[in-house]
Amino acid sequence: MTLDDAPAGPGEPALVVDHLVRRYGSVTAVDDLSFSVPRGSVLALLGPNGAGKSTTIDACVGFARPDSGTIRVLGADPWRDGARVRPRIGVMPQSGGAQASARTREMLRLLAQCSADPIDPDWLLDVLGLTAAARTPVRRLSGGQVQRLTLAMALVGRPEVLFLDEPTAGMDPQVRRLVWNLVRAVRADGVAVVLTTHLMDEAEQLADRVLIIDHGRAVADGTPHELTTSEQTTLRFTARPGMDLTMLRTALPDGFAISETSGGRYLVEGDIAPATIATVTSFCAQVGVLPSDLSVGRRTLDEVYLELTGREVRG
Ligand SMILES: Nc1ncnc2c1ncn2[C@@H]1O[C@H](COP(=O)(O)OP(=O)(O)OP(=O)(O)O)[C@@H](O)[C@H]1O
Numbered sequence: 001m002t003l004d005d006a007p008a009g010p011g012e013p014a015l016v017v018d019h020l021v022r023r024y025g026s027v028t029a030v031d032d033l034s035f036s037v038p039r040g041s042v043l044a045l046l047g048p049n050g051a052g053k054s055t056t057i058d059a060c061v062g063f064a065r066p067d068s069g070t071i072r073v074l075g076a077d078p079w080r081d082g083a084r085v086r087p088r089i090g091v092m093p094q095s096g097g098a099q100a101s102a103r104t105r106e107m108l109r110l111l112a113q114c115s116a117d118p119i120d121p122d123w124l125l126d127v128l129g130l131t132a133a134a135r136t137p138v139r140r141l142s143g144g145q146v147q148r149l150t151l152a153m154a155l156v157g158r159p160e161v162l163f164l165d166e167p168t169a170g171m172d173p174q175v176r177r178l179v180w181n182l183v184r185a186v187r188a189d190g191v192a193v194v195l196t197t198h199l200m201d202e203a204e205q206l207a208d209r210v211l212i213i214d215h216g217r218a219v220a221d222g223t224p225h226e227l228t229t230s231e232q233t234t235l236r237f238t239a240r241p242g243m244d245l246t247m248l249r250t251a252l253p254d255g256f257a258i259s260e261t262s263g264g265r266y267l268v269e270g271d272i273a274p275a276t277i278a279t280v281t282s283f284c285a286q287v288g289v290l291p292s293d294l295s296v297g298r299r300t301l302d303e304v305y306l307e308l309t310g311r312e313v314r315g
Pocket residue numbers: 024027028029047048049050051052053054055056
C-alpha cells in the first residue's frame with residue numbers, strides 16, 4: 001500500500017475520480033473527467049448514447065484500466081487493488097450478469113455466500129417482488145424481473161459504494177418507484193450511489209448531484225436545483241397545435257427561443273418579464289387563440305440537458 005492508497009476516512013468521499021481518461025483505439029470514451037461522491041449521496045451521470053457513462057463506471061469498478069488519471073474507491077485503486085475494492089462495492093451492469101441456467105434464489109444465494117455479511121437473499125427477493133419467481137430459471141424471467149434480480153445481486157453483499165448502470169431501463173412505473181425507494185434506503189444507510197440514467201425524472205428524484213457528460217467530457221455539474229436555476233426562465237402555454245410562430249418571434253426581443261415541444265404545448269425560453277407574458281397573450285389574441293395552462297417557471301432538467309447536449313439524435 002502506498003500513501004496514495006490510504007483507506008478513505010469517514011469524512012472522505014467514498015469515490016474520487018480525478019482527470020480520468022479512457023480510450024478505445026482512436027475513440028476517447030472518457031476525456032478528463034473529475035468528480036467525487038460522498039458517502040450517503042447519489043450521483044447521477046447523464047449523457048447521450050456513447051457519452052462515456054458506462055466506460056466511467058467500468059473504470060470505477062476495475063473493469064477498464066484508465067489511460068490516465070486516478071480513481072480511488074474507498075481509498076483504493078480499483079484496477080490495481082481489485083481484491084480490496086470488490087467485496088465493498090455493488091455493481092448492476094447494463095448487461096445483467098446472472099447465469100441463465102441458474103434459478104433466481106440459487107443465483108442470489110450463491111452471491112450471498114461470497115459475502116462476509118450478506119443481506120438475507122429471501123428478504124431481498126421479497127422486497128423486489130421476486131418471491132414467486134424464486135425457483136424460476138433466469139432464462140425464463142421477464143426483462144423486468146432480470147433487472148430486479150441484477151439489482152438484488154448488486155445489493156446482497158451490503159456494498160458501501162453502489163454502481164447502477166441504467167437501473168430502471170425498461171421497468172414499469174410501479175417497479176421503477178420500488179427501485180427508487182430502495183436507492184433512497186441504501187443512501188440513507190450511508191451508501192454512495194453512482195447511477196446512469198436517460199430518465200430526467202429519475203435524476204431529479206434521486207440525485208444529490210448530477211453530472212452531465214458529452215463526448216466523454218463534463219458539460220454540467222451541480223445539484224438538480226442548481227442546474228435548473230439560472231437567469232433563464234420559461235413560459236409555457238397550451239394552444240392550437242401547429243401555430244405559425246413567426247409573428248411571435250418578431251414581437252419578442254432578441255434572446256428568446258420559442259418552440260412547440262409537443263402537439264399544442266409551447267415553450268418560450270429567455271429572461272421572462274411581465275412584458276413577455278403580455279406579448280404572448282397579445283399574439284394569441286391576434287391569431288384568435290385562447291392560451292391555457294400559461295405558467296412561468298424554472299427550466300426542467302430535461303430542457304437544460306437538451307440545451308447542453310443538443311436535440312439531434314446520435315448515431
Ligand atoms: N469495449 C469497447 N471497445 C471500443 N469502443 C468502445 C468500447 N466500449 C465503449 N466504446 C466506445 O466508447 C464510447 C463511450 O461508450 P459508453 O458505452 O461508455 O457510452 P454510454 O454513455 O454508456 O452510452 P449508452 O447511453 O448508449 O449506454 C462510445 O463511442 C463507444 O462506442
